[in-house]
Each structure stands twice: as structure tokens, then as C-alpha cells.
Amino acid sequence: MVSQKRISILVSILMLSMLAMPVLGNDAGTGGDAGNTTSTATPLPATNGTYYGNLTTSSDTSDYYLINMSSNTGIAVQITYPSSSDFDLALLNSGGGYIDLSTNTGTTDDVTSNGTSVGGNSVYIWVDHYSGTAQYTMQIWIFSTGSSGGGGGGAGSGNNGHDAGTGNDAGNSRASAMLINASNISFWGDVTYSTDTDDYYKVSMPAYFGVSSSLSWNSTVDLDLEVYDSSGSMITYSWFSNPETVTVNNYGGSDLFFRVFAYGTTGTGTHDYFLSFTFDNMTNAPVNNQDDAGTGGDASNDYLNPTILNITSVAVNNTFYGWGSVDDDLNDNYQTNVPMGHGIRVLVWFNSSQSDFQVILGDDQASTIDYSSVNNPELVTSNGSGTYPGMIVEGMDILLQVRATSGSGYYGMSWWFFTLDTDGDSFYDTIEVDCGSDPEDNYSVPLDTDSDGICDTLDSDDDGDYVEDVNDTFPLDASEWEDTDNDNIGNNADLDDDGDGFTDNDEITCGSDPLDGWNQPSDFDSDGICDLQDSDDDNDGYDDENDAFPMDDSEWADTDNNGVGDNSDTDDDGDGYSDNLESSCDSDPLNSFDVPSDLDMDGTCDLMDNDIDGDNYPNENDAFPTNSQEWLDTDNDGFGNNVDIDDDGDSVSDNYDDFPLDFNEWADNDNDGLGDNGDLDDDNDGWSDSDEISCSTNPMSSQSIPSDFDEDMVCDLVDTDDDGDGVIDENDAFPMDNAEWEDTDSDGIGNNFDDDDDGDAWFDIHEPNCGTDPLDGSSIPLDFDGDWVCDLVDDDDDNDGVTDVDDPFPKNPEESMDTDSDGVGNNADNDDDNDGWTDNSESLCFTSSLSSNSVPEDTDGDKTCDVNDPDIDGDNIVNELDVFPMDISEWEDRNNDGKGDNKYPLSITDKMSLNPIPTFLILLTIIGLIGGAILVYTSQQKSTKNNLHKGTDMTSYMENEGYSEENLDSEHIIDEISEESSPVLLDSDDSVEEEMKTEDVVTNIPPPPPGFAPEIDSIPPPPPGFAPEIDSIPPPPPGFGPPSTKEKSNEIVSSWESLPPGGEYTETDPLRYAGLGIGTWEERDDESWEKISE
Structure with missing residues (x-):
């Protein structure tokens, strides 16, 4: 007999199998x-x-x-x-x-x-x-x-000409661009690095629409994506990623051109790409529904044609609202007129979590008055701030620009006009502050000497004399501004401006400069009357008109008109005889016709002449004083030497006598004017006759000269220092070179000429600066970079272009910077700023690799930044397939209820609706099994009934079982079996034998059929093939590894079916289930499961 419990277990297993079937596979939606x-x-x-x-x-x-x-x-x-x-x-x-x-x-x-x-x-x-x-x-x-037949997308071997599935090549310029409908579309195209580097696509944008485009490819080449407007101006681009993505808004109603191009020359062959377009209806977007400052639209984007605000309320808050976006509405420009006597202040506020704005206040020439960009709210004022000094803007049309710097959002504006003169003393507050007076006290007013409306503190000309104070000696005296002679009397009142002792009037009369103390009137005789007015300039008693020398008080006459006054002229009459001589020679010094007697006509009268005959021999030495042809008689023979043929009487005719007037000399071998008898160097070769004899040369021949290298007049034959360099020949490395005597490195070049005495390849002039010995070849300067500038003086020892003082690695040419000060140079350091992100990663993530404050966003902590992470939440489901891309615990919502299937598992109804065919087959199997169970039960009942009739205790059995003749019909039995076959798990553990127990049991009742053995105490584990496959669930992403053990979390699920996937069972008592990232679960007595640790 089949028990109710066995049938329930069988039905439960079949139902569980049905529920588990979806995990076996649903490839391509086939089930x-x-x-x-x-x-x-x-x-x-x-x-x-x-x-x-x-x-x-x-x-x-x-x-x-x-x-x-x-x-x-x-x-x-x-x-x-x-x-x-x-x-x-x-x-x-x-x-x-x-x-x-x-x-x-x-x-x-x-x-x-x-x-x-x-x-x-x-x-x-x-x-x-x-x-x-x-x-x-x-x-x-x-x-x-x-x-x-060919064409299409792919990775590298096809032909061009099938872009966007058209069978044609997209044009290579805007003029030939391929037209693409403005609807969401994706397609393949290809480019090459030789014949087809560019593909242009034209999209006619619907009004109020935006578009996003993505370009991807499957090769190592570099493809780029750019967007142009109809004028050819680039709107945006993407150059550094794969995929390349761009978004363009605010260009609805115009034509856009998308350019796909192969960058550089690094690739070969054909390269396929996949291009997609997604269009966004922005009709209801804020950018298309603006009401800036209540204008009913967007405020002007052109600061030259701003939106006019008619603000008439003074000293009250005038509030307006607007909207801006860094992508769609970069700036709003407003203009209003500032009332006279007022300044302006504008406050702009916004939601900084959505957007950020900068505010610029400008004058009517668009020059900046004030600027604010780092606050919220932003405040600008005509009083200026920071580096902006502010200005008076009363009566001016001022400009205000609100410019978006990030995000998009609404902003508010409060405009105030404030008075420029709080105390009403006719001086603006800013002027009073600058002038040092109290702007709130009308009795405190700035000092204004010249009453020109500019206080003295700010006035460059306090006294209003049109001379700036810096150049005004009397800055507070309008009648004076200059004091040339520094006598503290202004020039206007001073009679002698330059203090040179001459009145200004006299100087003007005398033609000198009354303002230049060095330029005084000429007064030769210093009589106080300038020469221009003086009749006797030199004050010599002779009027200038009768004075041959009016400017020389020592002269006034010039008898011979030779330009030399008679007082200083030694020959007043110009007759060639001095006045004194004429007086001595008894002739008139003022009469040129009265001259002294002069035999030789030498200008000296004979009376005074010591050489009367003019033969240049004084009378007392002239053997013939009145004969200009003779004057000597050397041998005293009575004949003048001029006619005597042997003047010296040495018996050698004057014609053959080299010394015709010297009785002791007649020959001169070297013609040096010294007779050989008295000449110590007869051949005049510079060597004495005695030295030549010692040096074995001819003293009578100037061609025979002793060898004397150093020309010290000591011939080499006897000279111990031939080159005269002070080093004796036996110690002189260069005995015949007076410029050299030592050769330290024996290179044949003397030390004096050798620029490297010790031959160590370092110049002598450099070695002392490098701390080494220029005469020691083993003493060599240190030169790390080999640039021949020793380290001691080299400001860049490793020659990397960075001076040592700025180089954290002065001895490493490969490194010159260490941003994070970790001892590893930036070139070798793959994380320059030590923020845990490699430099390459930061470059791809668009953050700074040199700033630890600039760190990529990484939601799942997998070291792949969100901008490049195909799986942002790290649940191993790519973003485009993840219904919950920002929730690591959820990725699927198969019943589309908006809730993740992990936290909210599919109901039996959901599973059945998602798998209608398997559900139908299982239901048929269940119905068949139930029918079979009924047939078996009916058959056993019949057999039992026959056996009971054969025995003697039928009545007792029937009574014990509650049967009577009234309820032994087959219909009642079938109904009872049907009730027992309901697929409900029974708590009773009674066996079939216990159900059939009577006082008189017939011993030949057959045992239960095979397969209906006593049931187990709990629901059996899922059948083979229906258990969750550990390998089918990917391991947890980086950063979500095994957590530390914690106290029981009290998280409970109703059955093993609700356990999270990815774990394994452990045969313990009670049974446990654990896995990476899902914690450890323990089975409870009611077959539910409790999570006992993380």
C-alpha cells in the first residue's frame, strides 16, 4: 500500500525539479x-x-x-x-x-x-x-x-564600401557625408589607413532633440569620433577610449556631422567599427523650457546683446530666477542701468549638488568690475573685491554674466542698488574711506585744499596749480611750485631764482639763464657789470674800442700787429730782433727799420753775437772767428781743416783715415765710429773680441758669431742655462725652450703650454675648482654624467636637464621628479602621486596622476574606474546587461516587477509563466503519477479484500479500520486514496504496517511495492542536475572577498531553494552551506536555513 507521505514526497520532488529547470539553460530564449x-x-x-x-x-x-x-x-x-x-x-x-x-x-x-x-x-x-x-x-x-556578396563588419580582412549596411562607403568629408535617419540605430563600418581614413555621417536633428553616439572596434589601432556643426566647427570629440562616446544637446533642428577616422599611421589593412546612435527627445527638458528672469525664454548668450532688466526699485531686493547648463546653456547675460548716486550688488545662489556657476560683473565696455566663482552664493559688487578695485557705476549700463562651470540647474539672483554717499556730505563712501574720513559722519569730510572735489589724499595736485605734488616744491601753495636754488623762496617771489648772485632781470639783460646757477653773465673784470654792458671789459683803463686786447687787462697795444701785445711781445716792431736785444745793440725796438749790425745775419747783433761768422763755432773756440769757412785747425799747422788734407797730422790722409781728426785712430773694422784701437768689439757683432776668442769665433767678422740660444751674451759653449729660463740645462726637459722646462705627463708638451699637465684628460684650469691636483695623473675629478664638468661644480650631475638643487635624484639621469616622495622617481613609479591608482589608469580615467587629491571614482573598488568599468557594481554582469548596474546584489528582474530576483525570488507562478512548455510537461507527469498511484492503491485494496474474506477475522479488521459494509464501496476507497495522495509533506513517521495494524492481521498481506520504502525524516536534497552549480555563478569581484567572521546575522530563508547561489554543502550535523561572498548557513529543525556568519 502506498502511503500519503510517499506520494507527497514524490510530488514535492517533481515540483522542485520543475522550479529548478530554468537554471539548466535558456540560451537565446529557447528554454x-x-x-x-x-x-x-x-x-x-x-x-x-x-x-x-x-x-x-x-x-x-x-x-x-x-x-x-x-x-x-x-x-x-x-x-x-x-x-x-x-x-x-x-x-x-x-x-x-x-x-x-x-x-x-x-x-x-x-x-x-x-x-x-x-x-x-x-x-x-x-x-x-x-x-x-x-x-x-x-x-x-x-x-x-x-x-x-561580401562586406560588412569585422576585425580586419574585408573591403571598404559597406558602411551602415548600405553597400557604399560613407563620404570622406562633410560635403559627401552619408545621411543617417534620426532614429536609434547601430551599424558596422570600416576605415583604412591608406585609402579610406575618414567616414562622415550626416544627421538632420529634429527640433528639441539630443543625440549620443558610441564608436567601438575590436583591434589595437586607434579610431576617433568627432562631431561638427553645419559650418564645420567642431562641437565635441572623443579621442582616447574604446568605445569613443560623444553626446550633443541643444542642436535640435540643425544638421550634425559625425566623423569616424583612423588616427595616426600605425595601422595597416581594413579596420571595422561599430557605430551606434541614441536620440533623446528634449522637448520637456529644462533647456527648452526656460523663463530666465521672467523673460519667457533663455537669457541672451551674447554679452554684446544682453537681456535687459528694468529694475526701478532702489535699496530693495530685486529677485529673479534662471537656468543654466555647462553643456546646453553655458551663460546668461543681463544688463540694467544703475541710478545716479548708487552702486550695485548682485547675489547668485544655486543647488551646488546639481550645478556650479561663476558670476562676472562688467561695465558698459565689458571690462570686469568684480568676479566670483568659488562660493555659493556668489556675490559681486561695484565696490570690487580681491584684485578687482571696483568703480563708480552710477548712470551706467552694467553687465552681469552667470556662467555654468559644471552640471545643470536653476539659479536665483538678488539685485540691490545701494547709495554711494551714506552721510550725504557730497563725498562718496568709497572716497571717504580712501581719504581717511568717516563715511557715516557728515562732519567728517576729506581735506581738499584746492576745492576740486578730490581729497588731498587722492589728489595728485593738492593746490590746483596744475603741477603734480610729486613735482611741486610747494604742493599746498598755488602761487609757488618751484624753488630752483632751494632757498625756500619760490621762484615767483625770488629775485634771484638760481642763487648765482645775479638778479633774474640782470641775467635776462646779460643773456644768461636765470634758472641755471651755473649759467651766469660774463663779467671778465668782476666789476659787477656784465661784459655786454661794460665799456672796459678788462678794466685796464683803456676803453674796449681803443684796446687792441679788450679782454686782457695786461695788454692794450700791438705795434707789429702780430696778435701779441707789446707787453708780452719780445719783438715789438717785428724786425726780427728782440726788444731787449735792440736795446742792448743800441737800435730802436719800436722801429723796424732800425736794426743792429749782424755779420752772419743770424738775428743777433755782432755786439752780442758769440758766433760772429755764423759757422756755429763760438768765437772763443773758432780758430777763424770771422771766417765762416774755417773754424778748426786740429794739428795747429795754420791751415784750417777744410783745406788741410791731414787734419790730425797722423800721416794718414784724411781720405783714408777713418778718424781724420784723431791722431790715435785711423781704422774702424765695424764702422761703428770707434777706432779699432779702442773698440772692444771690432766686428760689432755684439760680442767682445775677448768673448769671441773664448767662444772660438772670429772677432773681426760679424758673420762669425757665437751660438747663444737665450741671447744672454753668454755663448752656449760656456752657458749652463742655454734657454735662460732659470733652470740649468741638466734639469731642463726643454733646454732650448725658455718657455718650458717641465713635462709632468711626458707627452712632449711642456707644462706651461700643456692644458692638461698630468695627462688625466682634465684641464689644469678646472682641476683646482674640482678639488684635484692638476700635476697628479691619479687625482681625477668625479664626473658622474661624463660631461667634463666635475660634480663639485656641475649643477646637474646626472645631466638630465634638472639642476641638482631641484633634482631629488641628482645621480640618476632617468629620474628628476618624485611627486609622492616615496623614493621612487616618477619615470619608474607607476603611481606618481601614491594614491593607489597607476598613472596609466589615471590617464584613462581622466584624473591627474600627479595629485593624490585627484582619484578616479570606483564604485565597486575593483581598481577599474567607473568611466572605463564595464561592470560598475562588480557583480560580474556587464552594465548594459545589468538591470541594476549600481547594485552589486542584483542584476536580473525576469518578472519585470522592478525588484531584483535575488532579494525577491521568482514565485512559482513567475517560473511557470517563464517556462510554459516544461511546466505543462511536468504537470502531465504529475497527473500520470497520481493516476498510477491510484491504480496501485486500488489493486492492493482488492487483494486485501480477497484475503480478508478468506480469513476468520474480517469483521475485527474492518471494525478496527473503521470500515463497514456501508463504506466499503470502491468509490469511497478511491475518494480516500485521492485525499491521501495530496502532495503534502506529512509530519507522521508511521509506516504502512502501522497504518494497517489490527488485532488480527492477516499475515499474507504483500509488502509495499518497490520504491515505496519508509520515507526519510526530511525533504531529500534536490535530485542530481538540479542543485545550484557553483561554477555557474562567477566569483565575487575584487574587493568583495571573504569577509571577516561575525556574529549570527539572524538572516533566515524558508528552505534550501532560497539559499544564495555559489555555495557548497558540508555533511555536518546540522547540515551547513557556505560559499565565497554568501556567508555560512545552517539548517534548522523546521528545514529553514539561518545565516550564522558572514
Whole structure:
């Protein structure tokens, strides 16, 4: 007999199996696993589509899909998967041969039929497992190839001409750009580095629409994305990522041009890219629904044509509101007129969590008066602040610009006009503050000497005499401003401005400068009358008109008119005889016709002449004083030497006598004027006759000269220092070179000429500065960088272009900076600012690698910044596939209830609705099992009844079992069995035998049929194949590793089905379940599970 409990257990197992079936596989939405070979491949339609599938490390390592291609079409396929796994992708032809293969190690693989005709044929998509267990996303694009058959996207071997699936190449300029409809679209294209470097796409934007575009590719080349307006001006760009992404708003109603281009010259061949467009209807966006300052629209973006605010209320808060955006509405410009006697102050506030603004106050020439950018609220005033001095703006049309610096949001403005003269004393407050008076006390007014309205403190001309104070000797006296002679009397009142002793009037009369003490009137005789007015300038008693020398008080006459006054002229009459001589010679010194007697006509009268005959021999020495032809008679023979043929009487005719007047000399070998008898050097070669004899040369021949290298007149034959350098020859390395005597390095160059005496390659002039000995070849300067500037004087020892004083590594040419002071130079340090992020990562994340305050955002702490992280929350589900991309605990919402399936598991109804075919089959199986159980039970009851009739204790049995003749009919029994077969887990542990116990049990009742043995105490574990696969759930992302053990969390789930996936069971008492990132769970007596630790 089958017990109620056994039937309940069987039904429960079947129900649990039904609920577990969805985890086995739902590849491409088929409700099961895709085929593992080409013969079992899952067919897909030949249309664009996105599908999802799963691969595991053990039971499901390959998925095959079949697509029957339409004529003149091609195909491109891309898969993406978590970084914890690595899948490969292949495109096969109908015979199973490779068309394209991708085995990338990243998170994306793509293949294409590019260059291969597949239209009208079957292709297979093979997704192959390499490592890890995860879900993948597969995108399929079907594109037109034209009649040629090839084309499409891919990774590197196709031809150009199939951009956007058109069969044509997108143009290479704005003029030839390919037109793209303004609807969400994605397509393939390709570029090359030779013939097709640019693809331009034109999009005519609907009014009030924005657009985002993403460019991705699967190769190592660099592709870039740029956006231009219809005038050719670049709006935005993306150059440094893959994918490249751009967003353009506020250009609705105009044409945009998107440029895809291959950057640089590093690539070869054809490179396929995937380009997508997403359009955003911004009709209701704030940028298109503005009411800046109540104008009903956007305030002017042009500061030259600002929005006019008519503010008439003075000294009250005039409040306005506006909206700005760093992307869509960069600045708003306003203008208003400031009333006379007033200044202006404007306060701008905003929600700093949404946006940030800077405010500029400008004059009517657009020059900045005040500026504020780091506060909230921002305050600007005509009084100025910081480096802005402010200005008087009364009556002026001033400008205010509110400029967005980040984000988007609303802002408020409060405008005030404030009085410039609080105490009403006609001096503006700012002037009073600057002038040192009290702006709130009308009795305290600035000092203004000249009453020109400018206080003396600020007035450059206090007395108003048009001479600035810095140049005014009397700055507070309007009648005086200069004191040339510094006598404290101003020039206007001073009769002698330059203090030179001459009145200004006299100086003017005499033609001198009355303001220059060095320029005085000429008064030669210093009689106080300038020469210009004086009749006797030299005051010699002779009027200037009768004075031959009016400016010389020592002269007044010039008899011979030779320009020399008679008083100083030694020959007044100019007859060639001095006045004194004429007086001595008894002739008239003032009469040129009366001259003294002069035989030789030498100008000296004979009476006074000591050489009367003028033969240049004084009379007392002239043997013939009146004969100008004779004057000597050397030999006293009575004949003058001029006619005597032997003047000296040495018996050598004067013609042959070298010394005709010297009785002792007649020959002169060297013609030096010295007779040989008395000449010590007869040949006049500079060497005495006695020295020449000692030096073995001819004393009578000037050609025979002793050798004397140093010309010290000691011939080399006897000289101990031939070159005369003070070093005797035996100690002189250069005995014939007086400039050299030592050669330290024996290089043949003397030390005096040698610029490196010790031959160590360092100049002698440098070694002392380097602290080494220039005469010691082993004493060599240290020169770390080998630039021949020793370290002692080299300001850059490692020659890296950074001076040692600024170089934290002065001996390391590879390093010159250590931003984080960790002892590792920036060039070698992969984290210059020591903020835990590598420099390359910071570059990709757009933060500064030289500032530890600039750190990339990293939500999941996996060291991949959010801007580049395909899985921001680190739950191993890529963002585009993650319904909850910012929640690590959730990623799927299959019943679309807005709640994650992990925290809010699918109900039985949800699972059944998601798997209608398996549910139907299971229900049929359950119905069949229940029917079979009923048949078995009925059969046993009949057998029992027959046996009871054969015995003698039937009555007793029936009584004990509660049967009577009235209720022994088959209908009652079937109803009772039906009630017992309800799939409810029973608490009773009674066996069939206990149910059938009577006082007189017939011993031949058959045992329970096979498979209906006594039940176990608890629900059996899920059947094989229905347990959660550990490998099917990816490991936790970095930073979410095993947490520290904590106290029991009191988190309880109702059954093992609700346990989080990814754990393993441990055969303990009670049973435990644990895994990385899910904690440790323990089974309770009521078959629920409690989380006991993290």
C-alpha cells in the first residue's frame, strides 16, 4: 500500500525539479541549452537581434547556432561577457569551416562574414568556453552586401564600401557625408589607413532633440569620433577610449556631422567599427523650457546683446530666477542701468549638488568690475573685491554674466542698488574711506585744499596749480611750485631764482639763464657789470674800442700787429730782433727799420753775437772767428781743416783715415765710429773680441758669431742655462725652450703650454675648482654624467636637464621628479602621486596622476574606474546587461516587477509563466503519477479484500479500520486514496504496517511495492542536475572577498531553494552551506536555513 507521505514526497520532488529547470539553460530564449555541435545547432532568424546564453566550466562548454542567410546579405556577430570569464567566438560556413575567428582575452569578441559571400547559405555561430562560468550577450547584425556578396563588419580582412549596411562607403568629408535617419540605430563600418581614413555621417536633428553616439572596434589601432556643426566647427570629440562616446544637446533642428577616422599611421589593412546612435527627445527638458528672469525664454548668450532688466526699485531686493547648463546653456547675460548716486550688488545662489556657476560683473565696455566663482552664493559688487578695485557705476549700463562651470540647474539672483554717499556730505563712501574720513559722519569730510572735489589724499595736485605734488616744491601753495636754488623762496617771489648772485632781470639783460646757477653773465673784470654792458671789459683803463686786447687787462697795444701785445711781445716792431736785444745793440725796438749790425745775419747783433761768422763755432773756440769757412785747425799747422788734407797730422790722409781728426785712430773694422784701437768689439757683432776668442769665433767678422740660444751674451759653449729660463740645462726637459722646462705627463708638451699637465684628460684650469691636483695623473675629478664638468661644480650631475638643487635624484639621469616622495622617481613609479591608482589608469580615467587629491571614482573598488568599468557594481554582469548596474546584489528582474530576483525570488507562478512548455510537461507527469498511484492503491485494496474474506477475522479488521459494509464501496476507497495522495509533506513517521495494524492481521498481506520504502525524516536534497552549480555563478569581484567572521546575522530563508547561489554543502550535523561572498548557513529543525556568519 502506498502511503500519503510517499506520494507527497514524490510530488514535492517533481515540483522542485520543475522550479529548478530554468537554471539548466535558456540560451537565446529557447528554454534550454543551445546545441553543442553543428548538427544540433539552435536555429535563429536571419534578422538583427540580441540574445543571451550561458556557458559553464563543465556541463556546457559550447553553444552552436544556425542561421540561414538571405541572398545578398552578410552577418556580423559580437559577444560580451564578464571579465571573470573568457569565451571565444567563431563564424563557420555550412560545411563547418572557419569564416572568421576571435579569441580575444578581453570581454568582447566579434566576427563577420566580411569578404566572404554567405548570402543564400547557412552559417553557424560557435560560442566556445575557454575559462569561467557566466552569461554572455550575443548581438547579431544582418546587413546588405549587394550582388557582390561580401562586406560588412569585422576585425580586419574585408573591403571598404559597406558602411551602415548600405553597400557604399560613407563620404570622406562633410560635403559627401552619408545621411543617417534620426532614429536609434547601430551599424558596422570600416576605415583604412591608406585609402579610406575618414567616414562622415550626416544627421538632420529634429527640433528639441539630443543625440549620443558610441564608436567601438575590436583591434589595437586607434579610431576617433568627432562631431561638427553645419559650418564645420567642431562641437565635441572623443579621442582616447574604446568605445569613443560623444553626446550633443541643444542642436535640435540643425544638421550634425559625425566623423569616424583612423588616427595616426600605425595601422595597416581594413579596420571595422561599430557605430551606434541614441536620440533623446528634449522637448520637456529644462533647456527648452526656460523663463530666465521672467523673460519667457533663455537669457541672451551674447554679452554684446544682453537681456535687459528694468529694475526701478532702489535699496530693495530685486529677485529673479534662471537656468543654466555647462553643456546646453553655458551663460546668461543681463544688463540694467544703475541710478545716479548708487552702486550695485548682485547675489547668485544655486543647488551646488546639481550645478556650479561663476558670476562676472562688467561695465558698459565689458571690462570686469568684480568676479566670483568659488562660493555659493556668489556675490559681486561695484565696490570690487580681491584684485578687482571696483568703480563708480552710477548712470551706467552694467553687465552681469552667470556662467555654468559644471552640471545643470536653476539659479536665483538678488539685485540691490545701494547709495554711494551714506552721510550725504557730497563725498562718496568709497572716497571717504580712501581719504581717511568717516563715511557715516557728515562732519567728517576729506581735506581738499584746492576745492576740486578730490581729497588731498587722492589728489595728485593738492593746490590746483596744475603741477603734480610729486613735482611741486610747494604742493599746498598755488602761487609757488618751484624753488630752483632751494632757498625756500619760490621762484615767483625770488629775485634771484638760481642763487648765482645775479638778479633774474640782470641775467635776462646779460643773456644768461636765470634758472641755471651755473649759467651766469660774463663779467671778465668782476666789476659787477656784465661784459655786454661794460665799456672796459678788462678794466685796464683803456676803453674796449681803443684796446687792441679788450679782454686782457695786461695788454692794450700791438705795434707789429702780430696778435701779441707789446707787453708780452719780445719783438715789438717785428724786425726780427728782440726788444731787449735792440736795446742792448743800441737800435730802436719800436722801429723796424732800425736794426743792429749782424755779420752772419743770424738775428743777433755782432755786439752780442758769440758766433760772429755764423759757422756755429763760438768765437772763443773758432780758430777763424770771422771766417765762416774755417773754424778748426786740429794739428795747429795754420791751415784750417777744410783745406788741410791731414787734419790730425797722423800721416794718414784724411781720405783714408777713418778718424781724420784723431791722431790715435785711423781704422774702424765695424764702422761703428770707434777706432779699432779702442773698440772692444771690432766686428760689432755684439760680442767682445775677448768673448769671441773664448767662444772660438772670429772677432773681426760679424758673420762669425757665437751660438747663444737665450741671447744672454753668454755663448752656449760656456752657458749652463742655454734657454735662460732659470733652470740649468741638466734639469731642463726643454733646454732650448725658455718657455718650458717641465713635462709632468711626458707627452712632449711642456707644462706651461700643456692644458692638461698630468695627462688625466682634465684641464689644469678646472682641476683646482674640482678639488684635484692638476700635476697628479691619479687625482681625477668625479664626473658622474661624463660631461667634463666635475660634480663639485656641475649643477646637474646626472645631466638630465634638472639642476641638482631641484633634482631629488641628482645621480640618476632617468629620474628628476618624485611627486609622492616615496623614493621612487616618477619615470619608474607607476603611481606618481601614491594614491593607489597607476598613472596609466589615471590617464584613462581622466584624473591627474600627479595629485593624490585627484582619484578616479570606483564604485565597486575593483581598481577599474567607473568611466572605463564595464561592470560598475562588480557583480560580474556587464552594465548594459545589468538591470541594476549600481547594485552589486542584483542584476536580473525576469518578472519585470522592478525588484531584483535575488532579494525577491521568482514565485512559482513567475517560473511557470517563464517556462510554459516544461511546466505543462511536468504537470502531465504529475497527473500520470497520481493516476498510477491510484491504480496501485486500488489493486492492493482488492487483494486485501480477497484475503480478508478468506480469513476468520474480517469483521475485527474492518471494525478496527473503521470500515463497514456501508463504506466499503470502491468509490469511497478511491475518494480516500485521492485525499491521501495530496502532495503534502506529512509530519507522521508511521509506516504502512502501522497504518494497517489490527488485532488480527492477516499475515499474507504483500509488502509495499518497490520504491515505496519508509520515507526519510526530511525533504531529500534536490535530485542530481538540479542543485545550484557553483561554477555557474562567477566569483565575487575584487574587493568583495571573504569577509571577516561575525556574529549570527539572524538572516533566515524558508528552505534550501532560497539559499544564495555559489555555495557548497558540508555533511555536518546540522547540515551547513557556505560559499565565497554568501556567508555560512545552517539548517534548522523546521528545514529553514539561518545565516550564522558572514
